Amino acid sequence: MSERDTRGELLDLAEKLVRTRGYNGFSYRDLAGQIGIKTASVHYHFPTKGDLGEAMVENERELFARNLARLDAEEKDPQRRLERFIQLFQASTIGCDNRMCLGAMLAVEQETLPEPVRRAVLRLFEHNEAWLAKVLEEGREQQTFRFKGPADGAARFVFSALEGALLMARAFRDVGRFEAATRWIIESLSD
Amino acid sequence: MSERDTRGELLDLAEKLVRTRGYNGFSYRDLAGQIGIKTASVHYHFPTKGDLGEAMVENERELFARNLARLDAEEKDPQRRLERFIQLFQASTIGCDNRMCLGAMLAVEQETLPEPVRRAVLRLFEHNEAWLAKVLEEGREQQTFRFKGPADGAARFVFSALEGALLMARAFRDVGRFEAATRWIIESLSD
DNA sequence: GTCTATAAGATGATAGAC
DNA sequence: GTCTATCATCTTATAGAC
Numbered sequence: 001m002s003e004r005d006t007r008g009e010l011l012d013l014a015e016k017l018v019r020t021r022g023y024n025g026f027s028y029r030d031l032a033g034q035i036g037i038k039t040a041s042v043h044y045h046f047p048t049k050g051d052l053g054e055a056m057v058e059n060e061r062e063l064f065a066r067n068l069a070r071l072d073a074e075e076k077d078p079q080r081r082l083e084r085f086i087q088l089f090q091a092s093t094i095g096c097d098n099r100m101c102l103g104a105m106l107a108v109e110q111e112t113l114p115e116p117v118r119r120a121v122l123r124l125f126e127h128n129e130a131w132l133a134k135v136l137e138e139g140r141e142q143q144t145f146r147f148k149g150p151a152d153g154a155a156r157f158v159f160s161a162l163e164g165a166l167l168m169a170r171a172f173r174d175v176g177r178f179e180a181a182t183r184w185i186i187e188s189l190s191d
Numbered sequence: 192m193s194e195r196d197t198r199g200e201l202l203d204l205a206e207k208l209v210r211t212r213g214y215n216g217f218s219y220r221d222l223a224g225q226i227g228i229k230t231a232s233v234h235y236h237f238p239t240k241g242d243l244g245e246a247m248v249e250n251e252r253e254l255f256a257r258n259l260a261r262l263d264a265e266e267k268d269p270q271r272r273l274e275r276f277i278q279l280f281q282a283s284t285i286g287c288d289n290r291m292c293l294g295a296m297l298a299v300e301q302e303t304l305p306e307p308v309r310r311a312v313l314r315l316f317e318h319n320e321a322w323l324a325k326v327l328e329e330g331r332e333q334q335t336f337r338f339k340g341p342a343d344g345a346a347r348f349v350f351s352a353l354e355g356a357l358l359m360a361r362a363f364r365d366v367g368r369f370e371a372a373t374r375w376i377i378e379s380l381s382d
Numbered sequence: 383g384t385c386t387a388t389a390a391g392a393t394g395a396t397a398g399a400c
Numbered sequence: 401g402t403c404t405a406t407c408a409t410c411t412t413a414t415a416g417a418c
Contacts, residue, residue: 006383006384009256020302021300021302021303022215022299022300023258024213024215024216025215025300025303026303027411027412027415028411028412028413029410029411029412036385037383037384037385038384038385038387039411039412039413040279040384040387040413040414041383041385041388043413044383044384045383045416047413047414048412049412051412058197100299102390103297103362104358107358107361107362108213108246108291108295108299108358108361109212109213109216110361110362111211111216112212112213112216121362122362122363124364125362126361132416135370139271144409153371153375156359156368156371156372156374157356157371157372157375159355159359160352160356160358160359160360160368160372161355161356162355162356162361163349163355163358164350164351164352164353164354164355164356164358164404165270165323165351165352165355166355166411167295167298167299167348167351167354167355167358168298168316168351168354169351170298170299170301170345171294171298171312171313171316172313172316173322177347177351178346180239180344181346181348181351181352184344184345184348184379188375188379188382190382191379198402200385218392218393218394219393219394219395220392220394222391228401228402228403229404230393230394230395230401231395231396231397231402231403231405232401232403233404234394234396234403235401235402236397238395239394240394240395260404298406349398361409
């Protein structure tokens with residue numbers, strides 16, 4: 001991880017702020033104040049806010065890769081893998097200060113972001129969807145999942161439904177909404 | 192509508208800006224510049240940005256009520272009503288400059304909003320869900336929809352899945368993603 | 383790496399004239 | 401209703417000392 005040095009602290013705090021307040025909802029002043037340094041020092045680590053944004057998404061992509069590699073190693077059953085993915089998604093969002101998904105927050109604000117950040121977000125989404133497609137296809141071969149068409153389509157549906165469930169659960173500050181939605185999603189794959 | 196007077200123009204422009212750039216992604220300066228007046232004049236119509244936010248959501252709630260009343264009058268079949276609702280949702284979002292749903296955009300930024308705006312957004316969501324629940328229940332009674340448990344739960348699922356589909360389709364700037372998701376949603380109600 | 387100092391511009395907002 | 405003028409504050413960012 002990258003938590004002990006100032007750069008890592010800044011990255012973590014910035015991520016928290018983006019995920020609760022949005023990219024345009026925090027400033028270098030907030031970062032500096034909460035960490036106890038001056039804004040000039042923040043600029044030393046991340047010259048522009050765009051640099052900070054890119055680093056955050058890159059960080060998230062690595063975390064995602066590590067988490068899913070571990071998940072693949074620990075769990076072989078497709079249904080269980082999907083459930084664990086959803087747990088991971090929930091624990092890092094509504095389960096953590098009612099945060100939004102980093103990619104979703106940035107995607108929503110895409111028009112105000114530097115292009116490299118926007119592209120990094122799309123790559124992050126694609127990695128998520130690719131992992132889901134793999135798990136769903138395995139599950140279909142083992143008859144635990146049932147759906148029509150390419151697994152990509154199912155993966156896109158599952159991921160987008162999770163993002164929507166998060167958005168609404170977070171709006172109402174009601175984890176129950178998220179959990180209810182996940183039951184609908186899983187059930188729609190096993191009719 | 193409210194398009195001919197300055198207040199109406201401001202409301203429309205502000206809504207467009209919120210739905211493309213977010214509440215924190217535009218300023219009174221943007222409004223004034225694009226309409227051709229000064230920021231002081233904007234403050235005459237909406238003393239604070241919070242007032243503007245409230246008025247926008249109120250405006251949207253009225254539009255929503257009018258649209259759905261018309262839809263109820265024009266269409267009786269539950270399946271067709273749901274499809275028309277989705278068309279309406281699509282046409283006013285990705286179908287319109289790749290805009291986000293107003294409620295979703297504001298919900299995502301909730302932590303930075305005045306409380307009255309946040310509460311207005313929740314009411315808007317609840318109205319959408321209530322209409323959907325009514326349609327879904329009718330459809331179940333007529334055997335066109337099939338789902339378990341209270342219609343409220345199904346309505347929440349449908350609405351959150353639509354919001355998620357919009358979020359992802361807008362991120363990738365690909366209407367096809369939205370349309371594919373709607374097919375999954377409708378199909379999950381008729382297995 | 384962190385600081386002080388500073389910049390140029392943006393932001394939400396108000397007072398008061400026309 | 402719209403303007404000019406002005407506000408205090410915030411925002412991202414840089415130069416240069418320690």
